Amino acid sequence: MATKILKSADSAYQYPLLIKQLLTSAQRFETENAIVSGEYRFSYAQFNERVHRLANTLKAAGIGEGDTVAVMDWDSHRYLECFFAVPMIGAILHTVNIRLSPSQIEYTMNHAQDDLVLVHDDFLPIIDDIRGELKTVKNYIRLTDVAGSTDDAFECMGEYEALLAEAESHYDFPDFDENSVATAFYTTGTTGNPKGVYFSHRQLVLHTLNMVNTLNTRSNEGALLKHDGAYMPITPMFHVHAWGIPYAATMMGVKQVYPLRYEPNTLARLIREEGVTFSHCVPTVLQMVIQSSEAANTNFDGWKVIIGGSALTPGLAAQALELGIEPFSAYGMSETCPLMAMTRFTAADRELPTEEQLSHRTRAGLPSDLVDIAIWDPAGNPLPHDGKSSGEVVVRAPWLTQSYLHEPEKGDELWQGGWLHTGDVAAILPNGTVEIRDRIKDVIKTGGEWISSLDLERLISQHPGVDTVAVIGVPDERWGERPFAMIVPKSQDFDVASVATHLQQYVDSGAINKWAIPREIELVNDIPKTSVGKIDKKLIRAQVAEQAAN
């Protein structure tokens, strides 16, 4: 027996899921909202025409189906136009991680086989450095925030706005296989070269539909992003397509604000002046925005912010709520496009004591539609959703990278037993909420027990004198590993011994074991961060090892 698949009428439209259809959907709202970026302000009708002009510009640059276009830009209307035009002509958009080192950038551009590079003035020095080493690049387009400026020293096809102005205003976007690769970008692991992930048109369309559903259903007070609201990304567009929310916002036809280079005062000013109601960022950036000098003149009330990338702490959540900002947590990673789960806040949750509300907001949240999340023990057995058992998060969803770009053996490590292995350790509560406990590699393995470094960080961050904290496991002859804490204190007269006193209450309540109290604490001015703003535990480990060796 087999399921029945019937023949379609000859003229029936098969409707492949393609990114161009998100833009067709946006045309319903042509007469309404605007897309704002620096000095530019476009209607959706203008934006649509610019995508057509960009497609013709790319064609003139010799780009066609299967070619790769790299973009090095801050978050701008240009980037958004590339999100659409590049995949819509059948090419692949490589969103270059501009926070990598020049040699890593060179590696990724050669590895992705970029054919054309769109590069902002600020990154010309990098390109100048590596240009001779880029083996596949045939041409460049210059991006600038200084309208009409020229740069004769940089050899290229021309400047973006000038090229668009000259281009034809209509492009006949073709249909093709929905499984065609649309985007690719690189994620930095703890070892070795950056790895490339990639997503197809089908995956991005499905992720977009899911993102809209998720944003619409996670607060009993209504959608996180409403049609009369305004969206501003504060997670870079090179980082997992700014979580894919620019695609969702465009399909929804809402006002979009692109802040160019992230500058905390500018961000605060844009929130105020453009009426931004919805953003997403890492915790550090949220902290920088609310501590900026412009923050004093800005009413953040009603601003909804999803925190991802690293965990939202109860302390920061409380700070945000005091300002009228509503923080949500989301769970995702480069390999997952990224959305897997997001805080769901019901009317009942709003009745809970503040402490529980905060803890609810800082969990990874409830899986999105069509996302199947399980936790497995090291032997690959599913664990119960009892809020206690913790194991590695494995996932199935329609939008997960199907391998690593040109590195099938690494893809096989990612995908085992038909599930994508996240490397995260979590518990799942009976109500379905996912609670991330740690990264597998960051778990502190001590005396046969696992201590979550994230748990410890959360508890230490509740110490009134602690600004930020990072915990790692360091080698211990007797126990295997022991915890080590790096703390940025709020003031100079911080009493290191008070950390143990503070943690003792959690030992007393049974939340942690007594050997979880770090006996080694280093006070620092800054905690090392990765290029995307996460705590760089790899670097901390290296520093600590070096200190130990000396």
Next chain:
Amino acid sequence: MATKILKSADSAYQYPLLIKQLLTSAQRFETENAIVSGEYRFSYAQFNERVHRLANTLKAAGIGEGDTVAVMDWDSHRYLECFFAVPMIGAILHTVNIRLSPSQIEYTMNHAQDDLVLVHDDFLPIIDDIRGELKTVKNYIRLTDVAGSTDDAFECMGEYEALLAEAESHYDFPDFDENSVATAFYTTGTTGNPKGVYFSHRQLVLHTLNMVNTLNTRSNEGALLKHDGAYMPITPMFHVHAWGIPYAATMMGVKQVYPLRYEPNTLARLIREEGVTFSHCVPTVLQMVIQSSEAANTNFDGWKVIIGGSALTPGLAAQALELGIEPFSAYGMSETCPLMAMTRFTAADRELPTEEQLSHRTRAGLPSDLVDIAIWDPAGNPLPHDGKSSGEVVVRAPWLTQSYLHEPEKGDELWQGGWLHTGDVAAILPNGTVEIRDRIKDVIKTGGEWISSLDLERLISQHPGVDTVAVIGVPDERWGERPFAMIVPKSQDFDVASVATHLQQYVDSGAINKWAIPREIELVNDIPKTSVGKIDKKLIRAQVAEQAAN
């Protein structure tokens, strides 16, 4: 050149879009809402287990991949379980239109090649009549609302609840091609036999995601269906899967109320007692509910209702609003799964004068995400979206029937030039709103002009003495056709001549031409309706022709 399609990791999960994944999503909410049906009340966890039990029951009945299971039932938990279990085992669910004549039902069951029939007590007489003529049916399962009742006279496998109780509680639902047919049902045309439409797993999953997005974004006051609300269908489940909303409601995990046979007093009581916040129905049913005797004891405030099937009149919309009911219009048809467009009501719309608000609510609305609607002139040229030009509505979306079941030549008529032809005549406003003017076949072609019978019905329905009205074109030697109106007056002393006086104001304002005023009016007690409650213009035309002949 060709787009790039990369090889997946061997163990990567391809994630076909299958109905079983909607149910997996629902499991997030297992501990929350209930599914109510007659005397039954199930948690989502129980519902999930019942779907597994039903799958095992179907297997025991010899049903496997590619087989067809027919259901003849009122709207019940049983039907919802069939919505999932039948396609989830790879079989096809035929939702039998129980309002067809017995000979039409026989035709559809033979044409769909039903293997197993689940039949409610109320339809046993029909089956008894046609049983000998059903060529492919191998077995029957009896459905009853009278728990524990037996019917020895009806030869079958057993009674539904008893069979489920005996069945294994786990079924290992397989993966298969997402283009496998999941459901099929029949639509009655104006001539000839009913035609079968069919939808694949992929189409139903995409329609579900789209339905949730649409329900979430059409009112500035928030989602039409919220997680703490309750859903009750009042468009039968055999009719385009009750618009596919049971699939959406299940994925969302909301409370669902299944009213069994539609009885206006029961419907009003359920709205009150179960706290129903969201439904959908044809205009006639809404009228029956709010005019029922139970309506007097029922507070309808906050009930959101989508009207489809036939057009919502401004009169009925006003009546509903007075009771606190918020009415929306939706546009769809059997061939389109059905959703194409729905009213979008913004904060600005709520500021409009009542008349304009009503007119806004009675339009077909704004296309949903991924739905590409165009209007074409008879030569196949796209017409501008200026609110004036009107032409046939043609559509592309990921969830349109790809042909008619086993009738490819009729499928070729439906699909022409790569677009599905709806047979509806509409204008599209500059803001994207679709305004249905008429069915192509119901347009009155007079003196080289087209008069919309729906326009005329709307204007005549605004006459204070008119309860309901139907307008058709009748043959006219001089003009080709002339309008003919059939009116149900509110009272016996209705003055027929007042209709012309009433319409003269619209002639004076230029809304209609003077030859649009019907010179022939018939007063009746009831207007003929089709099996799904639409005005039966085919029958009216036949009656009028017969009268003319006599």
